Every structure is written in structure tokens, then in C-alpha cells.
Amino acid sequence: MRNRVLFIVGMGLLASLLLAFTYQGFEWVVGVFALLLALTLHDAFQKRHSLLANFPLVGRLRWIIEELRPFVQQYLLETETSGKPISRMFRSIVYQRAKNSLDTVPFGTQLDTYESGYEWIGHSLSALNVEELDDDPRVKIGGPECTQPYNASLLNISAMSFGSLSKHAVLALNKGAKLGGFYQNTGEGGLTPYHLENGGDIVWQIGTGYFGCRNKDGTFNPLTFQEKARLPAVKMIEIKLSQGAKPGHGGILPAHKNTPEIAAIRDVPVATDVISPPTHSAFSTPVGLLDFVKQLRELSGGKPVGFKLAIGRKSEFIAVCKAMKQTGIMPDFITVDGGEGGTGAAPLEYSNSIGFPLRDALAFVDDCLVGFGIRDKIKIIASGKIITAFHMVKNLSLGADVCNSARGMMLALGCVQSLSCHTNTCPTGVATQDPKLFKGLDVKDKSVRVANFHHKTVKAMVDILSSTGHRSASELTRTHIFRRVNQETVKRYDEIFPLIQPGSFYSDDVPSHYALHIKEASAASFKPVNILAQVENSTQSVNSN
Numbered sequence: 001m002r003n004r005v006l007f008i009v010g011m012g013l014l015a016s017l018l019l020a021f022t023y024q025g026f027e028w029v030v031g032v033f034a035l036l037l038a039l040t041l042h043d044a045f046q047k048r049h050s051l052l053a054n055f056p057l058v059g060r061l062r063w064i065i066e067e068l069r070p071f072v073q074q075y076l077l078e079t080e081t082s083g084k085p086i087s088r089m090f091r092s093i094v095y096q097r098a099k100n101s102l103d104t105v106p107f108g109t110q111l112d113t114y115e116s117g118y119e120w121i122g123h124s125l126s127a128l129n130v131e132e133l134d135d136d137p138r139v140k141i142g143g144p145e146c147t148q149p150y151n152a153s154l155l156n157i158s159a160m161s162f163g164s165l166s167k168h169a170v171l172a173l174n175k176g177a178k179l180g181g182f183y184q185n186t187g188e189g190g191l192t193p194y195h196l197e198n199g200g201d202i203v204w205q206i207g208t209g210y211f212g213c214r215n216k217d218g219t220f221n222p223l224t225f226q227e228k229a230r231l232p233a234v235k236m237i238e239i240k241l242s243q244g245a246k247p248g249h250g251g252i253l254p255a256h257k258n259t260p261e262i263a264a265i266r267d268v269p270v271a272t273d274v275i276s277p278p279t280h281s282a283f284s285t286p287v288g289l290l291d292f293v294k295q296l297r298e299l300s301g302g303k304p305v306g307f308k309l310a311i312g313r314k315s316e317f318i319a320v321c322k323a324m325k326q327t328g329i330m331p332d333f334i335t336v337d338g339g340e341g342g343t344g345a346a347p348l349e350y351s352n353s354i355g356f357p358l359r360d361a362l363a364f365v366d367d368c369l370v371g372f373g374i375r376d377k378i379k380i381i382a383s384g385k386i387i388t389a390f391h392m393v394k395n396l397s398l399g400a401d402v403c404n405s406a407r408g409m410m411l412a413l414g415c416v417q418s419l420s421c422h423t424n425t426c427p428t429g430v431a432t433q434d435p436k437l438f439k440g441l442d443v444k445d446k447s448v449r450v451a452n453f454h455h456k457t458v459k460a461m462v463d464i465l466s467s468t469g470h471r472s473a474s475e476l477t478r479t480h481i482f483r484r485v486n487q488e489t490v491k492r493y494d495e496i497f498p499l500i501q502p503g504s505f506y507s508d509d510v511p512s513h514y515a516l517h518i519k520e521a522s523a524a525s526f527k528p529v530n531i532l533a534q535v536e537n538s539t540q541s542v543n544s545n
Contacts, residue, residue: 070419080110085342086407086417090387094411097456098449118484121393124469133462133471136181139401141236141379143332145294147302150201150235153182154473155392155458157450158383158404159205159240159308161189163253163262163274164343164421166438168446169413169430174200175443176412176450185404188240188251188276191228192265198447202233205308206296207240208250209276211266220282222299229300236333237296239289239307241280244341244384247310247355250276252346256424257433286323286523293331306333308383310341311361312354315520315528318505321372323523325506330377334369335404336362338384342407343421358384359398363478363497366399371505371514387411389460397476397493412453413446 036057043049043056052059080089089110096103111118142149157177162170164187177184177200184200186192188207195202206225209218213225229237243251253262253274263270283292289307297305311317324330338358343351356364362382369375382400386392387408395403407415414428421431429441465473468480478493485491504510510518520528 074417083417085340085385086387086411091411091417093388094408094453098412098453100452100456103456114484114487116484116486119394120482121390121397121464121468121480122482123467126469128466128469128471130463130466133466135459135462137458137462137473139379139474141306141333141402142304143330143377145297145302145330146304146332148300148304149332150183150304152402153180153454153458154396154402154461155386155454156182156203156402156404157184157409158406159185159187159203159238159243160406160410161187161251161253162192162194162265163189163257163433164431166426166429166432166441167192167194168438168441168443169410170194171197172413172441172443172446173409173450174198174202175447176409176454177201179447179451180454182454183235185238189253189262190265191231191234196231196233199233201235203236203238204229204234205238205240207276208278208280209266209268209274210282211268214267216267218277218281222295225296226299229296229303234300234303236304236306237300238333238335239280239292239296239305241289241307241309242312242337242355243308243343244310244337244339244355244358245343245346245351247312247337247339247350249347249350250278252276252343254422254424259433262433285525286320287327289320290323290327290329290331294329297332304332306331306335306379306381308335308337308381310337310339311356311364313528314364314514314517316526317365318368318514318517318521319523319526319528321368321374321505322521324374325372326523330374333379333381333402334365335381335383336365336400338362338382341384358382358395360497362395362398362400363493367497367500367514368505370502371500371511373503373506375502389457389464392457392461393464393473393476394481396473397478397481398497399478401474408453408457409450412450414441414449 040056043052043059046052049059051062074083078088081087083091093103137154138151139154140149141152157173170192171194174184174195175198178198182201183203184195185203186195186205188205188209188211190212191202191204206213210220212228213221215221228234255271255273258268258271258274260270266274268274283289293305293307297303309317336358338361339355340357362380365380366375369378379401380399381402381404382395383404385407386395386403386405392403410430413430415430416428418427420426424432424434426432426437429438432438465471470476478497478499481493482490483493483496500511501509505514505518522529
């Protein structure tokens, strides 16, 4: 106790002497000394923090340093390639393209090209003149049952809800989509006036909460859906089954971001945590999912309808494919979300350790559609940490027809990766509902930046195509991308993800690495069939005979 009292008195005297030396104001110094002494005494005798009890006043430096740490790390210590989740190199290219600035780099790559995992695309000695290629390539989305197909850009705005994003961010993204001729996905938060105000193309995402088309009990309301789905701005409908950042977990809107306006749009109580159910109430089986796809297509007037999912257990997606073959009902598109996908708020374990990464998931989905002989009827959209043209090319080579980007578009809006999306304190006004913060985001200026980023990234992708001797992204295959697997081995994507023979999943020549998953899958249930139980039953039957 004696040491503690001496420490307290010493700290107080040191503070008072420092202030006296600095300001020469006795009364002011006495006041500050009293305040510091009181704070020191409070720290010394409180029971909540042992660090403060042992080191009164001085221990508070820890919290100050912790608050400053992210900023010091990002602005003073971070290298071009070390920042997470998006490195400074990739953030910089987005900023440069969004501002229409010089986006070339000097002196060569900063990547270690001999590091395991390094990837590249092979160029061609029969490269094409880039001016001969279409600098705004499009992909038609819409199967045989779709009467209003949509010509989509190869790069679009991925799902981000109003609520997670501010209204100014939604407005700027939509205006940018209008300027650039690409679509904006609403996210599961629902279709809002801010998605419609500037006339940009919209993909309306329907999540498990059915926000914007729900009954009071949270179930799906077909009449409300039909009214909104037939609006001219709504080009496609996407059923959200799961997302990469938190697969198997409902969407999360923290209470402090659930304003009266958002609560009214979503038809939920104001200022409460809004956690969507993990599963849909409108269906519970693969066949039910496809019936829901058919219902939404009819209610929307024949617009393209698809679903979005992160891949978990492989047999579950194969079960959906079996249901497609059984019913003849096909979605117009499937959005594959990788486990590296971003979100405003998610449990750490979900973001880090649940769900397939995008490349593995994308190759698997493409394999399944090819294996069941239905690939030509369904378009694949890739989503998950797609920032640059090379990211696009890699995913297009693996089987995607179209790419979505969320964090790339956020960076184009001015996001500085402050990692405060879940706190309602986003300093750039992108991911906050605080009017004092989002008023600083100028819709007119940022919409142009979003359009610039889109245009220059797609143009860079077309430039890569020309260097590889291709006129269309549809010509890209797994044979074009290389990966250094280790220091001795380089493999093409088709060696890492072997190509599947069309129709082989329902033949006698099923690839061995898919055989068990196909046996486990049933169109009647998302849950896998228990193969071990079947084997045991068969064994018991043989033994009894």
C-alpha cells in the first residue's frame, strides 16, 4: 500500500511540475493536478481492471495505444502487399481507377513470383489488337422459361444492404451503376427508394427475412413481391441461401444501425438487433427451392431468377442439381459466394473458418452443372474478394460468366478500410447510419468514381484478353491460369481442378472424387443421405438371409 501511495503522489507531482513548466499558470496547474490525482486514486482503488489497479493512470496509455494501433499500422507500417483483408496495392489501384488517375506501376512487381500460391495467366504469341475487342462485353442471363432476359456487364455491384450501407452510399452506387451500365444487388435488406431514385439496374435479393415482401409473421408475401418485382428497374431476382462471410448464419443488422427508416422498410421493430433466420420458411427441400424459383419467375413477369450460396457440404448442392434434373426447373443463374467474402458484421469463426473459398467453390459448381448436363442453361456469377481485372480473369477461367464486387465498389466510394463497418462510426460515411458521417459522402462525385472504377477494370480485363489471344471472356478455360503449387511444381488450373465430362454425373463413369457426394445427395432433402446406415442395413439384410 505504501508503494502505491508513493506512486500516486509521484505521478501527481510529476504531472503538476510538467504543466507548471509548460504553462506558467498556477491556478490552472492546481486544477489539472487535482483532476489527475482524482483519476489516479480512482484507478488505484477500482476492482474492474487489474492493470489500472497496479499502474494507476499510466495503465491508461494501453487503451490509448490500442485505439491508435490500426491507424499507425495502416498509415505508417503497412507495406504494399501486407494489408488485410485488402492489401494497400489493391486499395491503391481502386482509388487510382476511381479517380481516373494514372494506374500503372513502376520498376516491376512487388510480388514474390517464386512464392507458393503465386498465380498468372499465360499470354499468347498471337495476341490481338485491343482496339478490335468490345470494351463493354455483355452476358445474356435468362434460360428457356425467362421471358425478360438481362444483358449483364461482366463486373457488377455485389449484395450490400441499405442498413449496412448508408443511404448516400446506396444512392452513389446506384447512380454509378446507371452511368456505367451495370447492376447493383440490393442485398437482403430489401428494395428501398434509394435503390430506385437514380434509375440504375437492380438485382433484388430475397433473403430469409423476406424484407420488403414479408407478412407480419416474417413469412413470404407473394402480392407485395409481385408489385415490386415488376418495377422496370428490377432486372433480376436473387434468392439468398447463404453468403460466404457467414454461411449458415442469418444476416446481422446491429440495433444501433436499425433506424426508424430502416425498421419501416424491413417491417421490423426499431432499434433492435435484426438477425435473419438461417433458413427459408418458403421451402425446406431442393425441390421446394426450385418451385420457389418458378413461383418468383412467374410473379416477376418472366424476369431471370437465381439463387446465391456459399458451398458447404458438397452433397447439398448436388442434391439441388438432382432436383433440377428431376423437375426440369432451372434457375437462370447461380451466384457462388466464396468464404473470403466480406460483410458488415459476422462472428469471427464464421468469417475465418466456415465455407469453401471462392476458387474451390466455383470450380465445384461448374463441375456439377457440366456433370449433370445443364451448364448451358444456367449462368454462374462469382463473388468474393474480386478487386482487379486479374481477379476477374481467374474466376472467369474457372467457370464464372459474370463477376460481382462489393469491397472494390466500397473502396471506389472512398472506403479507407477502417474496419469499423459494424460500429456505426465509419469515417467515410459508407457503412454508417449516422447523418453527421454519411453527409460527407457526396453522391454526385462518388457515383462518377464508381463508374470510373468499373469502366477501367473491365477495360483492363479486355486488355488481358487481347494479350492472351481471346476475343471473348467466354473463351477462357482452366487451361489458361497457372499456379506455383510449391518451389518445384507449377500447375495449370485444369490440373488442380480436373475438367469433367458433360453428363458424367448420371452415367456409369462418375469421377471417383465425386462418387460419394453424388450417392449422399437426394432431391428430397438438403441433408445428405446416410451412406453408412445404408451399408449397415444392407449387411444386416444379407446376414439375416
